[in-house]
Amino acid sequence: MPFIQELISGTLDSEKFKFYIAQDSLYLEHFARALAIIAARSNETEQVLDFIRFAEGAIVVENALHNNYFKEFDITKNIPQSPSCHHYTSYLLKEAALAQVEVAMASVLPCFWIYKKVGDYIYQHQNKKNNPYQTWIDTYAGKEFDLLVNKAIRICDEAANSCTAVQQGKMTAAFLKSCQLEWLFWDSAWRLEQWPFPANILIDTGVHYR
Ligand SMILES: Cc1ncc(CN)c(N)n1
Numbered sequence: 001m002p003f004i005q006e007l008i009s010g011t012l013d014s015e016k017f018k019f020y021i022a023q024d025s026l027y028l029e030h031f032a033r034a035l036a037i038i039a040a041r042s043n044e045t046e047q048v049l050d051f052i053r054f055a056e057g058a059i060v061v062e063n064a065l066h067n068n069y070f071k072e073f074d075i076t077k078n079i080p081q082s083p084s085c086h087h088y089t090s091y092l093l094k095e096a097a098l099a100q101v102e103v104a105m106a107s108v109l110p111c112f113w114i115y116k117k118v119g120d121y122i123y124q125h126q127n128k129k130n131n132p133y134q135t136w137i138d139t140y141a142g143k144e145f146d147l148l149v150n151k152a153i154r155i156c157d158e159a160a161n162s163c164t165a166v167q168q169g170k171m172t173a174a175f176l177k178s179c180q181l182e183w184l185f186w187d188s189a190w191r192l193e194q195w196p197f198p199a200n201i202l203i204d205t206g207v208h209y210r
Pocket residue numbers: 024027028062110111112115182185
């Protein structure tokens with residue numbers, strides 16, 4: 001995707017990166033809540049603990065990185081979610097709350113796995129010289145993130161083993177839906193996606209940390 005290619009070369013328009021970081025920060029808030037709901041609904045103590053740790057990681061580690069970028073790039077806080085961000089987070093929260101918990105687990109798996117794959121790809125092809133997005137690149141290619149992602153994949157595989165073929169089909173569908181929404185999220189940053197309404201009537205239903 002052009003967003004990824006230009007992140008690699010370091011030529012990405014800073015407005016697009018700022019848009020991405022601001023939206024991703026909103027995404028992470030909701031993603032962490034979805035993980036916490038899955039933790040509460042999990043059937044095994046180990047899974048409860050793992051999903052609580054995943055939720056903590058999304059807030060503490062990933063959002064801390066974003067906060068640094070907020071300062072460095074002077075990004076505006078408290079903006080409303082873009083249409084794609086709103087759609088993706090609403091989908092994850094719906095799955096976390098209403099789907100069979102194994103299906104909910106599959107719906108959040110691309111959030112881990114795609115970032116690992118994309119992170120590794122970027123790391124291997126990166127231009128290290130004066131890339132303004134280096135810290136971002138290092139976060140998702142690191143060993144710690146690798147361990148986290150492998151754990152999320154293992155949990156899903158184990159969960160799938162206890163499911164019927166029909167339930168496994170629903171897990172696959174939820175996984176593929178989130179893969180498409182990950183694609184849409186990058187693409188929306190590239191397009192600087194906006195609602196087709198004037199700014200003064202945009203409604204923000206986000207849950208910002210206080
Ligand atoms: C949209 C999105 N998806 C996944 C990740 C990695 N947790 C993220 N930061 N942003």
